[in-house]
Amino acid sequence: MSTPALTTYQRHHLRPTYTHHVGHLYPAMVRASQAHVVMLTEQGLVPADRGARMLRGLADLRTDPAPPPEFDGSIEDTYYLLEKRLAAACSIPTSELDVQMARSRNDLDAGVFRMLLRDQLTGVLDRVLAAGTVALDAAHRYADVVITGYTHRRPAQPTTIGHALAGYAEALLGEASAYADVIDQLNVSPLGSCAFAGTDLDIAPARVAELLGFAALVTNSYEAVAGADHLVRVGTLNAQSLATGARLARTLMDWLSWRWVSTPGDFTQGSSIMPQKRNPVVLEHLVSYAGQAAADAASVLNNVGAAWWEDSNNATTDVQVRLWESNDRADRFFALLGGFLAEIEPLEPPSAAEIVASGATTTAAADALARHGVPFRAAHSLLGRLVRAGTPDTWTADEVRAAADGLVPGGLADDAVDALIAAAVRPELVLNRVQADGPGADAVRAQVATLRVGLAGVTDRLTGVRDRLGHADAALDAVAAELAAR
Numbered sequence: 001m002s003t004p005a006l007t008t009y010q011r012h013h014l015r016p017t018y019t020h021h022v023g024h025l026y027p028a029m030v031r032a033s034q035a036h037v038v039m040l041t042e043q044g045l046v047p048a049d050r051g052a053r054m055l056r057g058l059a060d061l062r063t064d065p066a067p068p069p070e071f072d073g074s075i076e077d078t079y080y081l082l083e084k085r086l087a088a089a090c091s092i093p094t095s096e097l098d099v100q101m102a103r104s105r106n107d108l109d110a111g112v113f114r115m116l117l118r119d120q121l122t123g124v125l126d127r128v129l130a131a132g133t134v135a136l137d138a139a140h141r142y143a144d145v146v147i148t149g150y151t152h153r154r155p156a157q158p159t160t161i162g163h164a165l166a167g168y169a170e171a172l173l174g175e176a177s178a179y180a181d182v183i184d185q186l187n188v189s190p191l192g193s194c195a196f197a198g199t200d201l202d203i204a205p206a207r208v209a210e211l212l213g214f215a216a217l218v219t220n221s222y223e224a225v226a227g228a229d230h231l232v233r234v235g236t237l238n239a240q241s242l243a244t245g246a247r248l249a250r251t252l253m254d255w256l257s258w259r260w261v262s263t264p265g266d267f268t269q270g271s272s273i274m275p276q277k278r279n280p281v282v283l284e285h286l287v288s289y290a291g292q293a294a295a296d297a298a299s300v301l302n303n304v305g306a307a308w309w310e311d312s313n314n315a316t317t318d319v320q321v322r323l324w325e326s327n328d329r330a331d332r333f334f335a336l337l338g339g340f341l342a343e344i345e346p347l348e349p350p351s352a353a354e355i356v357a358s359g360a361t362t363t364a365a366a367d368a369l370a371r372h373g374v375p376f377r378a379a380h381s382l383l384g385r386l387v388r389a390g391t392p393d394t395w396t397a398d399e400v401r402a403a404a405d406g407l408v409p410g411g412l413a414d415d416a417v418d419a420l421i422a423a424a425v426r427p428e429l430v431l432n433r434v435q436a437d438g439p440g441a442d443a444v445r446a447q448v449a450t451l452r453v454g455l456a457g458v459t460d461r462l463t464g465v466r467d468r469l470g471h472a473d474a475a476l477d478a479v480a481a482e483l484a485a486r
Contacts, residue, residue, distance in 0.1 A: 006073045015071040018078065020321050022068040025078040028112040032191065033082065033099050034058045034480050035211035039204050041483050046098045048486050054099055055484035057089035079105045102203045104195040106225040106311045111191040113320060115212065117234055118186045118465075120327040125179040125462055127331055128241070131338030132172035132455050136448045138341055139166035143444040144431055145346045147260055148360050155358035158427035161261070161346065163439035166447045168248050173451055175241040176458040182233050183465055189214035190224030196311060197221060211479070213472035228304045228315040234323050235297035238330045239290070245337050246290035249283040252340070256280055260350065264343035267336075282336055289333045296326040355427040356392050365392065365424040372416035378407045392424035 006015065034055065041051030061082075068081065075081050087094040143162030148155045189212065192198065192205025198221045205217055218224040255261045263280050271277035300319045307314035355361065362383050369379035385403040386395055397417050404412045412420075423429060433440035437447065 004073060010071075010073050014073075014076060017317065018071040021317070022078045022081065024116055024320075024324060025109075025112055026068055026081065027062075028115050029078060029082050029108065030058055030061045031476075032108060032112055032115065032208075032212060033086070034062075035208045035476055036103055036191070037099060038211060038476070038479050038483060039207045040098065040101055042207065043202055043204055045101060045201055045203070048483070050098060052484050052486045053090050053092075054086065054097070055480050057086050059480065059484060060089045061085055079108065102194060102199045102201045103191070104193075104225075106195050107190050107193040109316060110193075110225050111189055111212070113316070114186045114188075114190070114214075114230070117230075117323060117327070118183055118469075120324070120331070121179055121183050121186070121234065122462060122465060124238075124327055124330045124334070125176060125183065125458070127334035127338065128172055128176045128179060129455055129459055129462070131334045131341065132169050132176060132451070134338045134342045135165045135169035135172060136451055136455070138162070138344070139169060140445055140448045142346060143441045143448075145349050146352075146355065146428055146430060147255075147349050148355050148358055149439075150254075155355075155360045157360050157363050158355055158430040159439040160431070160441070160444065161349070162441070162444040162448075164251070165341070166444050166451065168244075169448070169451050171244050173454045173458070175237070175244070176455065178237055178241075180458050180461045180465075182230070182237055183462075184215070185230050185233065187214055187465065188216045188218050190218045190221075193218070193221035193224035196225045211472055211476040213469040215468065222310075225311045226309055226315075228307070228319075231315070231319055231323060232297075232300055232304055235293075235300040235319075235326055238326045239293040239297035242286075242290035242293040242330060242333050245333060246287045249286040249337065252344070253280070253283050255344075256283075258350075259348045260346070261344045262347045264340055266343065267340050282340060286333060286337060289329050293326055293329055293333075296322045296329075352425075352427050353393065356425050359387060359391065361392055361424050361427050362387055364427075364429065365420045368419040368423040369412075369416055372413065372419060374408055374412070374416065382407050395421060395424060397421065 037046070037051055037054045037058065040046045041048060041055075046054075064085075068078075075084055083094050083097060083099065086099060087097055090097070139162040141162070142165070143160055145161045146158055147161055147164075149157050149159035149164070189205065189209035191208045191212075192203055209215075209217055218227070252261075256263050263278060265278065267282040268278040268280050271279065299322045303319050303322075304315045350358075365386075366376070366379040366383045369382065370376050374382075382400075382403050386392070386399065389395075389399065389403075397414075400417045400420055401412055430439050431441045434443065436443055
């Protein structure tokens with residue numbers, strides 16, 4: 001018998017949506033259904049024999065290696081695929097199934113999507129933590145490698161590779177904490193809310209939540225299916241985190257171009273025509289990833305903002321693919337950036353003469369005068385006169401004294417002149433800076449130690465989530481097997 005031709009709606013919406021979603025949704029729907037049937041059986045809402053039959057069928061579906069069928073129009077979506085396959089596994093018509101008792105496609109979809117995002121983001125958080133550890137290792141290793149720090153794309157002050165990378169590691173710690181918070185926000189169960197108003201049946205939503213590893217229940221059943229703040233937060237957090245990483249990628253492009261650091265061979269591509277070239281295009285891809293994450297976040301915001309305050313495809317089905325792709329991209333972004341940072345090494349960082357010639361030591365020279373009692377504005381103006389006359393390596397004691405005329409009553413003492421010139425021509429003095437958050441070598445290594453403690457705390461939070469999920473998986477497997485055997 002020939003298959004009826006698909007309608008326009010089926011061809012251009014239902015089929016592509018099914019194709020995009022089934023691989024993600026179907027396994028999670030089977031797992032959620034196991035927990036649901038266990039609860040229905042324990043609550044006495046289905047007879048033990050019918051519950052056992054469904055649990056045996058669901059167990060078969062979990063282990064069935066066959067890929068989901070292609071969309072043929074006989075079902076609308078993954079929700080109905082589950083019913084069709086479960087009925088076949090149980091050797092009964094779908095009319096005899098109880099799997100959807102006290103459950104709607106609305107709360108099932110909301111719950112399964114939270115499960116999928118939770119699992120994806122635990123993987124993303126792994127990558128963020130790993131990248132943070134790599135950045136801290138490099139920061140500790142290169143805390144005494146002096147470079148020129150830039151502001152507004154102009155040489156500004158001496159700093160170190162370690163100081164810059166420890167700063168990025170602190171950003172990663174903030175992002176890791178935010179991902180852990182989002183995972184906690186996702187890890188509350190909407191299951192049991194049904195369409196949005198619950199049910200008169202004596203169900204136990206907390207039991208379903210427990211078996212699926214959720215830490216709590218959504219308080220309000222309307223919010224459970226209408227709410228989308230958690231979806232927006234996932235998209236915007238990815239966009240934020242990748243934007244920050246892209247900024248580092250652009251700075252690394254400069255470091256590589258200036259030969260301050262080595263170019264990791266594993267992250268380059270050759271030129272199609274120029275045999276001498278190895279292009280670190282991965283850094284360009286990271287910048288593009290950040291732009292794509294921002295576009296996905298904008299898509300989610302636009303769709304959610306276009307939805308009604310109720311269950312709506314705008315705020316559910318139509319944003320799911322965007323978030324799956326955003327999470328996958330974030331996972332790859334941090335894997336690539338962390339791998340890149342693990343391989344860079346100092347190559348030809350700027351020499352002291354280059355740093356001095358750039359004018360980056362001028363602020364330190366002004367600070368040297370301030371330490372000798374010269375008012376800051378006078379010191380700043382004095383250094384301005386010197387800079388206009390020549391680069392710091394050309395300044396003499398007489399020129400410094402002449403520049404002080406009219407700015408420093410009584411002129412400068414010899415020790416103040418010596419301190420200014422030393423600060424102006426010795427950028428390595430920045431390594432001795434004691435300010436706790438600054439580029440001093442000891443300070444940077446202390447920052448690294450502090451940030452490691454922060455990353456360890458987030459790692460412990462992630463371990464707690466994984467432990468909960470692992471225990472829930474084991475408990476669900478055990479009780480499902482026990483009830484299926486009856």
